[in-house]
Amino acid sequence: MDTPFSTLIRTASQEAHTEAETSTFMGDLLGGKLGVDAYTRYTEQLWFVYRAMEDGAEALRDDPVAGPFIQAELARTAELERDLAHLHGGAADWREGLRPLPATAAYVDRVAECARSWPGGFVAHHYTRYLGDLSGGQIIRDKAERTWGFARKGDGVRFYVFEGISNPAAFKRAYRELLDGVPVDDLEKMRIVDECKRAFALNTGVFRALGAEFPLSA
Numbered sequence: 669m670d671t672p673f674s675t676l677i678r679t680a681s682q683e684a685h686t687e688a689e690t691s692t693f694m695g696d697l698l699g700g701k702l703g704v705d706a707y708t709r710y711t712e713q714l715w716f717v718y719r720a721m722e723d724g725a726e727a728l729r730d731d732p733v734a735g736p737f738i739q740a741e742l743a744r745t746a747e748l749e750r751d752l753a754h755l756h757g758g759a760a761d762w763r764e765g766l767r768p769l770p771a772t773a774a775y776v777d778r779v780a781e782c783a784r785s786w787p788g789g790f791v792a793h794h795y796t797r798y799l800g801d802l803s804g805g806q807i808i809r810d811k812a813e814r815t816w817g818f819a820r821k822g823d824g825v826r827f828y829v830f831e832g833i834s835n836p837a838a839f840k841r842a843y844r845e846l847l848d849g850v851p852v853d854d855l856e857k858m859r860i861v862d863e864c865k866r867a868f869a870l871n872t873g874v875f876r877a878l879g880a881e882f883p884l885s886a
């Protein structure tokens with residue numbers, strides 16, 4: 669295959685990216701049309717997803733395919749927990765009674781399944797979230813700070829702040845090199861690309877569910 673894998677996966681997921689980016693919920697949220705309760709609910713869903721991703725990563729550290737992608741500076745669970753404590757007014761018991769939306773539970777199940785039984789699939793999920801967070805995530809942070817008045821890079825938006833990554837562009841370049849060198853054959857690469865599309869669809873599903881929960885009353 670002549671096309672570098674990083675280009676292939678990016679090109680293949682472009683359409684799904686546009687769909688996720690332009691979802692009604694994201695548009696309303698970033699357009700400043702929704703309250704901080706919607707942002708909180710969204711952040712809660714992310715917490716379930718990243719816990720699945722980061723719990724699952726533990727067993728894959730030494731895996732030849734997924735292992736190199738697992739890097740401590742990407743981990744987001746602790747940041748999400750700080751954000752959520754803040755979003756819940758500093759309440760220590762914010763976890764109590766917190767349940768994932770069905771769409772989030774489906775996403776979590778798929779991530780856990782890949783982590784357990786398919787390292788290539790896990791890479792697809794890893795790419796879809798972390799490379800996105802390092803890119804468009806910065807736009808979301810900026811909007812969130814302005815809309816709901818969070819301190820710049822402070823509690824509420826720590827999820828979007830990668831303290832251990834001083835140069836995101838260089839990090840993304842190195843990440844793409846990892847993708848290009850992933851030790852799998854062309855057929856497996858195609859399967860990973862398909863899983864990436866599925867990962868985007870799972871994200872879109874969560875947005876759809878959130879959109880139904882926070883319709884604009886206009």
Ligand code: HEM
Binds near residue numbers: 674795801867
């Ligand atoms: C409103 C929401 C979003 C905005 C504004 C946004 C914006 C962006 C931007 C500006 C880039 C950089 C493109 C480039 O390097 O030329 C990017 C890349 C990316 N985004 Fe998003 N995005 C959003 C939502 C999402 C979602 C929901 C996902 C998936 C869960 C996602 C996954 C990705 C990925 C994987 C990349 C890296 C593409 C690559 O370089 O291989 N994005 N996004």
